[in-house]
Amino acid sequence: MSGEGAIIAEELVKVYGGKVRAVEGVSFTVRPGEIFGFLGPNGAGKTTTVTMLAAGLRPTSGQAIVDGVEVSRDPEEVKRRIGVIFQEGTADGDLTGRENLEVAAGCYGMSRSDGKERATELIDKMQLTDAADRYAKTYSGGMRRRLELAVGLIHRPRVLFLDEPTLGLDPQGRAGFWEFILSLRKETGMTVFVTTHYLDEADGMCERIAIIDHGRIAATGSPAELKDKLGGDVVTIRTSGPTPDVTPVLQAIRGVSSITKKDDTYRVKCMQGETFVPLAVEAASKAGVGVTGVSVKRPSLDEVFLEFTGREYRGEEGPTETDKAVMMGHIRQNLRGRR
Numbered sequence: 425m426s427g428e429g430a431i432i433a434e435e436l437v438k439v440y441g442g443k444v445r446a447v448e449g450v451s452f453t454v455r456p457g458e459i460f461g462f463l464g465p466n467g468a469g470k471t472t473t474v475t476m477l478a479a480g481l482r483p484t485s486g487q488a489i490v491d492g493v494e495v496s497r498d499p500e501e502v503k504r505r506i507g508v509i510f511q512e513g514t515a516d517g518d519l520t521g522r523e524n525l526e527v528a529a530g531c532y533g534m535s536r537s538d539g540k541e542r543a544t545e546l547i548d549k550m551q552l553t554d555a556a557d558r559y560a561k562t563y564s565g566g567m568r569r570r571l572e573l574a575v576g577l578i579h580r581p582r583v584l585f586l587d588e589p590t591l592g593l594d595p596q597g598r599a600g601f602w603e604f605i606l607s608l609r610k611e612t613g614m615t616v617f618v619t620t621h622y623l624d625e626a627d628g629m630c631e632r633i634a635i636i637d638h639g640r641i642a643a644t645g646s647p648a649e650l651k652d653k654l655g656g657d658v659v660t661i662r663t664s665g666p667t668p669d670v671t672p673v674l675q676a677i678r679g680v681s682s683i684t685k686k687d688d689t690y691r692v693k694c695m696q697g698e699t700f701v702p703l704a705v706e707a708a709s710k711a712g713v714g715v716t717g718v719s720v721k722r723p724s725l726d727e728v729f730l731e732f733t734g735r736e737y738r739g740e741e742g743p744t745e746t747d748k749a750v751m752m753g754h755i756r757q758n759l760r761g762r763r
């Protein structure tokens with residue numbers, strides 16, 4: 425069996441201890457060179473799936489092919505071809521950053537001189553030069569994550585698995601991390617598989633995503649495709665007071681598919697937000713209700729999640745809008761500088 429994918433998952437199932445059905449038949453294909461996001465709330469089965477793909481856990485059934493190699497048939501070969509950054513960090517605090525890298529190089533059978541050279545190169549890239557010869561236990565969270573990423577990259581893997589790589593990083597740390605991943609991908613054409621429960625991050629950084637929920641894939645596609653499937657914009661209208669309820673008048677406007685009201689605020693799903701807004705303001709004012717604020721948004725992945733699973737997203741809070749703006753600003757600025 426083979427295929428076009430850098431990562432192919434076919435009906436992967438993992439049942440822990442005969443009881444816990446963590447992954448219930450997961451299939452997807454990740455194209456070579458793609459940044460693919462695996463998105464889902466806590467306990468959805470993300471780590472279990474990544475670990476199976478990365479030859480760290482045997483599936484109960486189903487199979488995975490990574491970089492053309494069937495994982496169950498040759499797990500060691502798969503491990504040689506991939507880099508993995510696990511959710512719980514793996515850097516050894518009692519070694520320096522540089523030693524962590526050199527030990528990792530040794531594990532991959534690189535020669536001492538090759539290992540040293542590559543370690544220095546990555547230390548430089550990860551901006552760890554000043555800290556390279558300090559114990560890793562003295563590193564900040566962000567520095568530790570950068571070190572772990574360097575360790576995962578030491579042997580120039582063709583496929584990189586990242587399990588919640590930006591958990592606990594501040595906006596600047598996140599921005600720096602993604603900026604590095606993007607530039608690395610550009611340089612090497614590496615395929616990147618990244619799990620996250622930050623919806624905004626997946627939206628901004630991944631070409632395609634799969635949403636996993638309760639061990640099953642709820643949807644797969646580019647963030648834009650998934651949002652298009654929802655068919656329309658989300659308009660939020662704040663009014664001067666909770667009564668009278670203008671839901672019926674808004675509902676009567678063309679293109680409106682649904683309305684939810686909370687206190688004095690209406691959330692309207694409709695085909696064309698911009699044309700809906702003036703009609704809504706007029707209709708509301710005819711009904712004696714003033715409009716005090718309006719926003720028009722393309723649906724976010726939150727709405728995508730709700731649509732495909734029927735539930736609100738239960739993942740941890742993602743970065744705030746401000747955090748996200750700061751992060752995206754950083755990335756754009758730095759990428760521009762580099763071109």
Ligand SMILES: Nc1ncnc2c1ncn2[C@@H]1O[C@H](COP(=O)(O)OP(=O)(O)OP(=O)(O)O)[C@@H](O)[C@H]1O
Nearest residue numbers: 440444446464465466467468469470471472473621
């Ligand atoms: N070793 C294990 N033994 C038994 N159950 C497990 C084991 N590891 C995970 N599980 C269970 O499998 C399910 C999926 O866990 P998994 O760690 O894959 O989720 P996740 O999506 O990575 O969650 P998080 O966002 O919290 O990291 C959960 O119900 C979890 O409790």
Ligand SMILES: [Mg+2]
Nearest residue numbers: 470471472511
């Ligand atoms: Mg996990």
